Amino acid sequence: MDAFKLMKELRVNYEQEAHYLPRETGLRLIESTTEDDSRISAKCRDAKVEDVWSLTSFFGYSTQTFVLAVNLLDRFLAMIRIQPKHLSCVSVSCLHMAAKVTEEECNLAPPVELIRIGQCRFTASDLCRMEKIVAEKLNFKSKAVTALTFLDLYHQIALSHCTDGKEILSLEKLEAQLKACLCRISFSKAKPSVLALSLLRQEIHAVQSEDMLEIACHIQRHLKITDAELRLWSERVARRLSDYSSPECSKPNHRKLQWIVSRRTAQNLHSYRTVPELPTIPEHCWDESESEDSCEDVMSSGEESLSSSLGSDAEGPYFPLHLRRQHLHA
Amino acid sequence: MSSAATTSPPSADKVDGFSRKSVRKAKQKRSQSSSQFRSQGKPIELTPLPLLKDVPAPEQPELFLKKLQQCCTVFDFMDTLSDLKMKEYKRSTLNELVDYVTVSRGYLTEQAYPDVVKMVSHNIFRTLPPSDSNEFDPEEDEPTLEASWPHLQLVYEFFIRFLESQEFQPSIAKKYIDQKFVLQLLELFDSEDPRERDYLKTVLHRIYGKFLGLRAFIRKQINNIFLRFVYETEHFNGVAELLEILGSIINGFALPLKAEHKQFLVKVLIPLHTVRSLSLFHAQLAYCIVQFLEKDPTLTEPVIRGLLKFWPKTCSQKEVMFLGELEEILDVIEPTQFVKIQEPLFKQISRCVSSPHFQVAERALYYWNNEYIMSLIEENSSVILPIMFASLYRISKEHWNPAIVALVYNVLKAFMEMNSTLFDELTATYKSDRQREKKKEKEREDLWKKLEDLELKRGLRSDGIIPT
Numbered sequence: 001m002d003a004f005k006l007m008k009e010l011r012v013n014y015e016q017e018a019h020y021l022p023r024e025t026g027l028r029l030i031e032s033t034t035e036d037d038s039r040i041s042a043k044c045r046d047a048k049v050e051d052v053w054s055l056t057s058f059f060g061y062s063t064q065t066f067v068l069a070v071n072l073l074d075r076f077l078a079m080i081r082i083q084p085k086h087l088s089c090v091s092v093s094c095l096h097m098a099a100k101v102t103e104e105e106c107n108l109a110p111p112v113e114l115i116r117i118g119q120c121r122f123t124a125s126d127l128c129r130m131e132k133i134v135a136e137k138l139n140f141k142s143k144a145v146t147a148l149t150f151l152d153l154y155h156q157i158a159l160s161h162c163t164d165g166k167e168i169l170s171l172e173k174l175e176a177q178l179k180a181c182l183c184r185i186s187f188s189k190a191k192p193s194v195l196a197l198s199l200l201r202q203e204i205h206a207v208q209s210e211d212m213l214e215i216a217c218h219i220q221r222h223l224k225i226t227d228a229e230l231r232l233w234s235e236r237v238a239r240r241l242s243d244y245s246s247p248e249c250s251k252p253n254h255r256k257l258q259w260i261v262s263r264r265t266a267q268n269l270h271s272y273r274t275v276p277e278l279p280t281i282p283e284h285c286w287d288e289s290e291s292e293d294s295c296e297d298v299m300s301s302g303e304e305s306l307s308s309s310l311g312s313d314a315e316g317p318y319f320p321l322h323l324r325r326q327h328l329h330a
Numbered sequence: 331m332s333s334a335a336t337t338s339p340p341s342a343d344k345v346d347g348f349s350r351k352s353v354r355k356a357k358q359k360r361s362q363s364s365s366q367f368r369s370q371g372k373p374i375e376l377t378p379l380p381l382l383k384d385v386p387a388p389e390q391p392e393l394f395l396k397k398l399q400q401c402c403t404v405f406d407f408m409d410t411l412s413d414l415k416m417k418e419y420k421r422s423t424l425n426e427l428v429d430y431v432t433v434s435r436g437y438l439t440e441q442a443y444p445d446v447v448k449m450v451s452h453n454i455f456r457t458l459p460p461s462d463s464n465e466f467d468p469e470e471d472e473p474t475l476e477a478s479w480p481h482l483q484l485v486y487e488f489f490i491r492f493l494e495s496q497e498f499q500p501s502i503a504k505k506y507i508d509q510k511f512v513l514q515l516l517e518l519f520d521s522e523d524p525r526e527r528d529y530l531k532t533v534l535h536r537i538y539g540k541f542l543g544l545r546a547f548i549r550k551q552i553n554n555i556f557l558r559f560v561y562e563t564e565h566f567n568g569v570a571e572l573l574e575i576l577g578s579i580i581n582g583f584a585l586p587l588k589a590e591h592k593q594f595l596v597k598v599l600i601p602l603h604t605v606r607s608l609s610l611f612h613a614q615l616a617y618c619i620v621q622f623l624e625k626d627p628t629l630t631e632p633v634i635r636g637l638l639k640f641w642p643k644t645c646s647q648k649e650v651m652f653l654g655e656l657e658e659i660l661d662v663i664e665p666t667q668f669v670k671i672q673e674p675l676f677k678q679i680s681r682c683v684s685s686p687h688f689q690v691a692e693r694a695l696y697y698w699n700n701e702y703i704m705s706l707i708e709e710n711s712s713v714i715l716p717i718m719f720a721s722l723y724r725i726s727k728e729h730w731n732p733a734i735v736a737l738v739y740n741v742l743k744a745f746m747e748m749n750s751t752l753f754d755e756l757t758a759t760y761k762s763d764r765q766r767e768k769k770k771e772k773e774r775e776d777l778w779k780k781l782e783d784l785e786l787k788r789g790l791r792s793d794g795i796i797p798t
Contacts, residue, residue, distance in 0.1 A: 054743045057757060058726060116732070117739045172762075176754040245751040257740045259699045260733060265692050268654060278531070278574055281539045282582040 006157045007222060013145050013153070014223050017192050020071060020144045026078025027189050036084075040077060042185045044084055048091045049073070049183050055092070055118055059109045061099055063175040067148040067182065068098035074188040076134050086130075089122045093130040101142045119258055147178055150196035158200075158215050168207050174199055180244040181237060190233050194225055198233040202241065374416050376400050379423075382430050391439050394430065397423050398445045401485075402452040407477040417481070424484035431491045438497040446492055447506040453485040455514045458521055473567075476523040486529035493536040500540045507537060509547050516551050519568025531571040535578065549594070552576065556598050564605055573614035580621040587626045595622050595629060600636035608648055616655040623662055630667040634659065638678055646687040653682060653693040660703050668706050676717045683738075684721040688731040695737040698744055711749040718745070719756045 033041040049070055056066040072094040082090060092114055099108055109117075111124040134140070155171050162168070177199055181187040187195060197220060204212040220230060261269075379397060382390055401424060405417050430437065461474065476482060492498065515537075518530055538548055552572055559566045583591060599622075602608075602615055623630055637656065642648035656675075660668075682694035697703050707714050722745075726738045746753050790796045 050747075054739070054746055057746065058739055058742060060727070117736055119736075172758045176751075176758070179754075180750070257743065259696065259737065259740060261692055261696055261737075262689065262733065265650075265689055265696065268650065269696070278535050278578040280578050280581040281535070283579075283584040284542075 003157065003160050006153060006160065010150075010153050010157070010219070010222065013149055014193055017145045020075070020146065021191070022074040022078035022188055024078075024189060027074065027185060030077060031185060038083060040082065040084055040087060044087060045077065045185050046183055048087050051118065052091050052095050053179060053183065055095060055114065058117065059114075060107065061103055063179060064148055065095070065098045065102040066179060067146045068102060068144055069095040070182045070188075071144050071146050072097060072134060072138060072140065074185070075138055079137060088118075088120050089126055089130050090134065092118060092120060093127055093134055096127065097131050097134065097140070145192060147182075147192040147195045147199075148175070150193045151175070151178060151199065154196055154200050154219060157219065158212055161215050162211050168209050169203060169212065174203055177203070177241055181240050184240060186236065187240070193223055194229055194233050195237070197225060197230060198237045201230075201234055202237055374403055374405065374413050376403060376416055376419060378419060382426060390434070391437050391442070394427075394437055395441060395445050397427060398442075398449045401427070401449050404452060405478065405481065407480075421480055421484065424481060424488060428484060428488045428491060431488060431495055435497070438495065440502055443502050444506050446489075447503075447511065450485055450489045451511070451514070453482060454518060458518070461522065473522040473524060476521065476526055479523070479525065482526065483529070486526070486533065490529070490532055490536065493533070493540065498540075504541055504543060507541065507544075509544065512537065512544055512548055513551065516555065519555075519571060520566055522567055527568050527571045530568070531574060535575050538575065538579065549579075553594065553598055556602060560598075560601050560605060564607070569602075570611035570614050573611055573618055577614060577617050577621060580618055580625070583625050585625065592626075592629065595619075596632055596636065600633065600640070603637065603652070604640050608651060612651050612655070616658055619655065620658050620662060623659060627664045627667055630659070630663055631670050634671045634675060638674055641678060646685070646690050649682065649685070649687075649690045650693050653690070657697060657700065657703070660697075660706070661700070663706070665706060665709065669710060672710055672713060673717065676714050680718050680721045683718070684725050686730070688734055691725070691729070691731070691734045692737065695734065695741055698741045704744070708748050711745070712752055715745055715749055715752055716756060720760065723760055
């Protein structure tokens with residue numbers, strides 16, 4: 001698409017993005033909830049979104065599927081109050097719905113497989129019903145305008161203006177960063193166009209390209225995004241990305257995951273941890289009652305020279321001469 | 331043509347050249363043998379002696395010696411009907427001696443020592459009978475038991491109590507329990523009867539503990555046995571028992587470890603892993619290895635490199651054993667040592683994880699359920715993740731076993747949480763690599779198709795169907 005068409009496309013999406021924003025009041029409610037069994041909290045939602053990402057990555061789905069799934073999830077959660085025990089079902093339904101419209105038929109994992117791998121407690125028919133509910137409440141047909149939509153457009157615009165754009169600005173990297181942000185509920189409050197632009201600017205700063213910076217400003221003016229708003233979200237994005245790539249890794253939740261092994265393997269685990277029946281024999285144990293043996297025991301310190309020839313039957317004297325002499329003088 | 335004492339099953343039972351072991355098992359009965367063949371001739375007559383408890387204390391030592399002398403007579407148990415009365419007499423005498431040695435005081439005169447050793451030697455030292463079947467498989471077949479066990483067991487029992495007795499003095503005994511005795515004792519470890527080996531194990535353990543002067547000799551002889559076993563015969567029934575004794579010895583090593591012991595580890599214990607019948611003694615072997623590493627952690631690198639060098643390539647059962655042993659080693663490994671061998675180690679684990687044999691894959695993946703190993707992986711995720719990533723991702727798509735695929739998810743998820751940025755990078759590289767491959771494949775296919783079309787056109791032109 002040429003630059004002009006791209007800008008036009010940009011405008012169109014900009015005008016539509018408000019339709020696809022989750023209700024702010026709903027999001028705030030989730031953020032303010034403390035750990036509770038009856039309501040979804042921010043921590044709860046974030047953990048679930050990370051699970052959704054795990055599944056996306058595992059099944060080889062695109063980032064597009066993931067972003068759409070999170071969009072559906074947040075919109076639904078902001079609208080309807082659900083119990084935490086149903087969160088799993090809702091999130092996987094959103095993922096499946098997003099995959100159906102984004103992925104090719106042949107790459108689509110069947111619901112049963114999704115449930116099995118995700119170690120979910122509900123059935124495929126539960127999933128089906130939940131999908132219908134979500135689709136109905138959100139009036140979802142097939143598309144949504146998300147931060148990825150904008151990111152994609154921005155990227156194309158940047159490339160159309162710079163010949164070596166491809167080497168400088170990597171769409172994959174931007175997508176990964178977007179994914180990192182979406183794992184925190186606070187970023188669902190941002191307007192997709194603003195969030196995407198913040199990410200773009202962040203990356204442009206990192207690669208230090210003057211040309212790209214100009215393009216970013218151009219886009220900002222075109223969409224009339226305020227400096228204040230952009231600054232706010234840029235700061236938050238920067239903080240999130242630095243947390244994300246910090247060497248302090250979050251402790252993996254592997255305890256929560258089930259490790260099911262076959263019976264044979266389970267039987268043989270830890271079969272070696274048998275307590276030995278024979279008591280330990282300390283080396284060079286000098287027993288009082290055996291002091292008469294001391295002459296021979298002195299010899300045993302000459303073992304090294306003897307036993308160094310492992311496996312040979314040729315023997316020198318068992319008691320090396322020089323040691324025997326030593327003892328006589330002792 | 332004549333089937334002279336052939337032990338191989340009739341050819342009808344051979345499937346694809348492999349004999350059906352199940353058929354052989356059905357035919358097998360509990361066999362007994364003994365090498366004590368009595369010389370033909372007169373039946374044995376022993377004059378019954380009074381019981382020890384029935385004579386006054388001063389006379390007991392002498393009576394004791396007389397009974398020992400009588401027990402030197404050996405009976406033929408293969409002939410189940412001969413000398414039944416005398417066999418019973420010897421048995422009850424031996425029983426009596428066992429009790430006597432256990433409770434009595436002041437019975438052990440200097441004279442007793444040579445007589446005890448003589449009696450024991452007469453009874454236990456013998457050439458072991460050859461194995462009944464040529465194809466004795468220690469893993470599958472029932473062992474041939476010693477027919478004279480009723481007497482033999484009591485002799486062993488007696489000897490052990492004698493060695494453990496409070497009055498026992500190694501300084502006197504060492505004149506009679508010498509290298510020759512030990513050598514013959516070691517040969518008995520090849521007995522097929524597991525009960526006998528169990529007693530021998532205790533006997534040798536006690537001897538090693540009490541006779542400091544024999545220790546080096548015993549270790550050397552055990553080395554010889556193992557080396558012969560690994561490099562020459564691959565046959566010896568007592569490896570597990572000897573390893574158990576070695577375990578208690580290794581446990582007691584003084585620090586710093588002597589060079590002799592380190593050599594033993596590298597030249598004998600590691601090569602023991604290569605033997606086909608590893609499953610019979612693997613538990614004991616693994617225990618020895620881990621004990622060594624607990625004594626001296628700097629041995630970790632040579633041990634693991636040794637295991638990797640001998641990693642089984644065609645035997646999956648062995649591979650599972652190796653993985654179990656490796657996990658035990660990793661359980662006690664020091665972080666500094668871990669860093670030294672992590673690369674070759676995880677390259678092998680990566681291969682195991684991709685194994686089409688599901689038990690191997692499963693056992694390898696289960697490492698990620700071990701908290702300590704996980705903490706080590708976490709600290710070094712930037713090195714380990716790139717090694718594991720490609721195979722994990724590939725098997726998540728390609729493995730035939732759904733349970734393995736589910737376990738892979740657990741592992742990938744753990745990695746994802748451990749080092750998110752690196753994971754993203756690797757995913758991106760993997761995807762772009764796959765895309766490039768697909769593109770190449772498509773180009774290749776298109777090229778072939780073009781060639782086909784060209785060929786077709788040429789053919790049609792030459793047939794005059796298409797105008798040239």
